[in-house]
Amino acid sequence: MHDIKWIRENPEAFDAGLARRAVSAMSADILTLDKERRAAEAQAQQVQTERNALAKQIGIFKGRGEDASALIDRVSQSKKQQGALEERAKDLGERLNAVLAAIPNLAMDDVPDGANESANVEIRRWGDPRTFDFTPREHFDLGEALGMMDFETAAKMSGARFVLLSGGLARLERALGAFMLDHNTQKWDYREVNPPALVRANALYGTGQLPKFAEDLFHTEDDFYLIPTAEVPLTNILADSIVGEDTLPRRYTAMTWCFRSEAGSAGKDTRGMIRQHQFTKVEMVSVVTPEQSENEHERMTACAEDILKQLRLPFRTVVLCTGDMGFSARKTFDIEVWLPGQGAYREISSCSNTGDFQARRMNARYRPQETKKPQFAHTLNGSGLAVGRTLIAVIENYQQADGSIEVPDALRPYMGGIEVIATDAG
The missing domain is CATH 1.10.287.40 (Serine-tRNA synthetase, tRNA binding domain)
Structure with a gap:
């Protein structure tokens, strides 16, 4: 607002x-x-x-x-x-x-102008894409060959854009989520939250999904909405509240299922797990003072990048142009992970600074120590990370010639010591 x-x-x-x-x-x-x-x-x-x-x-x-x-x-x-x-x-x-x-947030002065993603600006890269001595396959070919990624059975139950994971890949996805939560809470000082996955319209209005993006949401007959991201309940923790300046920044993280109708994505990524109606994501939300806002944005992005570094997954970070930013954002960094099966970088995290745009919509304020007059806080949100897309990246980057998947060192403690996922594992 x-x-x-x-x-x-x-x-x-x-x-x-x-x-x-x-x-x-x-x-x-x-x-x-x-x-x-x-x-x-x-x-x-x-x-x-x-x-x-x-x-x-x-x-x-x-x-x-x-x-x-x-x-x-x-x-x-x-x-x-x-x-x-x-x-x-x-x-x-x-x-x-x-x-x-219905009016989007205004971009910060240093955001590049542009109509679409072609005007986004890369600001750094990390890691060198692996050189394979065989032709790398995409995640869905590998997962189906392992017998642990089943789109057909999921479609019988739920239709298109769903998947049934089992065995070693189901455990690997669980391991990724636990690893991310531990990383965010133990190293980066986020407070773990287990929020509701059903919210009322006012919560979605506060973060900017309503009224503009109603068609992208799943809405129940008794007027609940399934959350499209944990950003919604986490940011609304401070809705209609006034907190002390000395309690900021507040940092929250949660792993939830997320639900999106993908109404505007017909024909995009129809194969595999890239774009699903239901997916798991570890989210980060920060509530800060205006003076803390820009540094917190860099810190949040570094937190998401650090996960990829520990998993040894090559990535690049870009700043989105004005035409590619989300509705509520005033500046966004996207992190794109390398997928050898596609031979391309694909988005795995989006870290946005919304300034006081969301706080005004949900009346989230803080009381400065000097003036004591309540002011609107700044809110930030970021994926830390999209678990399903990270699973895709691990599958494709750690694939072996026989179709098995090596487990990254950082995840082995969460996998009971399993080092390789093969057809006879899990």
């Missing part, structure tokens, strides 16, 4: 920021609604003031034994007039909030 006061004071800068996000200028329409709303509120207050004065006159008239019926009629009319004005102000306020709620 955008600060209407800032828009009033900086309409040209606001429109320029919208243009960078490929959104037409809106300040004039927004400020017209805002002006009408404030005028209705002021008129309602003026009517209230006048009625208070009339009430005093009524008391004086009655005290002198004079007829106050005309004044009483005016008070009655005044109440109706005030009610109508307050209703108009409320309606205008709701219309204004609906407009503001």
